[in-house]
Amino acid sequence: MAEYSLSKARRFIIGLEQQQFHVGIDVHKCSYHVALRRSDGQALTWVAPASPGQLISSLADLGIKIGAVAYEAGPTGFRLARELSGAGLEVIVAAPSRIPRPCTRGVKTDRLDCIRLSEYVAKGMLHPIAVPSETDEAKRGLVRRRHQLADNLRKVKTRIKALLLYMGVDEPKGLGMWTRGSIKALNQIGLDGAARWTMDSLLFELSSLEENLAMLKSRLAELAEDKAHRKTIECLKSMPGVGPIVANTFVLELFRPERFSRGEEVASYLGLAPVVRQSGESQRGGKIRPVGQKRLKSLLVEAAWVWRAKDSWANAIYGKLLSRTGIAQKAIVGLARKMAIILWRLIMEQRPYRQEQMRA
Numbered sequence: 106m107a108e109y110s111l112s113k114a115r116r117f118i119i120g121l122e123q124q125q126f127h128v129g130i131d132v133h134k135c136s137y138h139v140a141l142r143r144s145d146g147q148a149l150t151w152v153a154p155a156s157p158g159q160l161i162s163s164l165a166d167l168g169i170k171i172g173a174v175a176y177e178a179g180p181t182g183f184r185l186a187r188e189l190s191g192a193g194l195e196v197i198v199a200a201p202s203r204i205p206r207p208c209t210r211g212v213k214t215d216r217l218d219c220i221r222l223s224e225y226v227a228k229g230m231l232h233p234i235a236v237p238s239e240t241d242e243a244k245r246g247l248v249r250r251r252h253q254l255a256d257n258l259r260k261v262k263t264r265i266k267a268l269l270l271y272m273g274v275d276e277p278k279g280l281g282m283w284t285r286g287s288i289k290a291l292n293q294i295g296l297d298g299a300a301r302w303t304m305d306s307l308l309f310e311l312s313s314l315e316e317n318l319a320m321l322k323s324r325l326a327e328l329a330e331d332k333a334h335r336k337t338i339e340c341l342k343s344m345p346g347v348g349p350i351v352a353n354t355f356v357l358e359l360f361r362p363e364r365f366s367r368g369e370e371v372a373s374y375l376g377l378a379p380v381v382r383q384s385g386e387s388q389r390g391g392k393i394r395p396v397g398q399k400r401l402k403s404l405l406v407e408a409a410w411v412w413r414a415k416d417s418w419a420n421a422i423y424g425k426l427l428s429r430t431g432i433a434q435k436a437i438v439g440l441a442r443k444m445a446i447i448l449w450r451l452i453m454e455q456r457p458y459r460q461e462q463m464r465a
Contacts (some may be wrong), residue, residue: 128220346411
């Protein structure tokens, strides 16, 4: 792809200055692959450094009307979207799973990707995802880091048990609950040479992860006590099965809940909505869409089991779902979907959970 040339770009737009152009960007760490699409379908492409300011300046120098700028969400985050929006441009950040794809595999290059994005945005085929503010993004990053540490902690515990099994050593009493006594016993257990070093390394990693996780829990507790979140968190925690972790994760992952107009939209965003399949007179619900907030979805499923055990109304809903599907996993996902919608309503109405009102 050619480097950007202002003279070439002006020749491309000459005589069409009053028409609307659309821009597609294939965003990478060190470069932007940009496509400028005219109303007749022709596109000019170039490579630009990964600098939002420089890109905005290049587009402004052309003096044209830009309908929208589109790019695919990815590891580069939302800085580009925020700066483009701040410059007065309409920005569409599209989820990769929602971008139309060819039915058959063909050539894929960065140049073709940005041209396709410019075509899709011009035809209104892209649906934008919500772009968080820098503050929302930072808070969401904190809760996601907490979940990463929790996952790593579980993996280390599994590796410790695997090492004992492999070496033919019985597990110390209490290791199932990871009590202090069982961890002390692991430090004193009889292992020879390299096996002892391996165990010491795993125990050191276990201790470090526990300390780091405790620190992040305290930071999240501070966020929950913030005036902007305190009442919302308390409203969510009033629902059986919802504790501080689920409440914090739900609030931070669902930032700006007012952007949803219906509970079904919340369920779809979280990946808890089934895909409807209809043919002729028959219609049935398919599998849930394999997208959304996977960590929050799993937390809601876990919380739904507790909700079912503590709330007779929730247990009745679970029973109806189970009678229809005959599969406990499907029934609990359906109950988690109901829980997510109720939690969203509690946020919007800023009130505690009341079972008798949910029956209506």
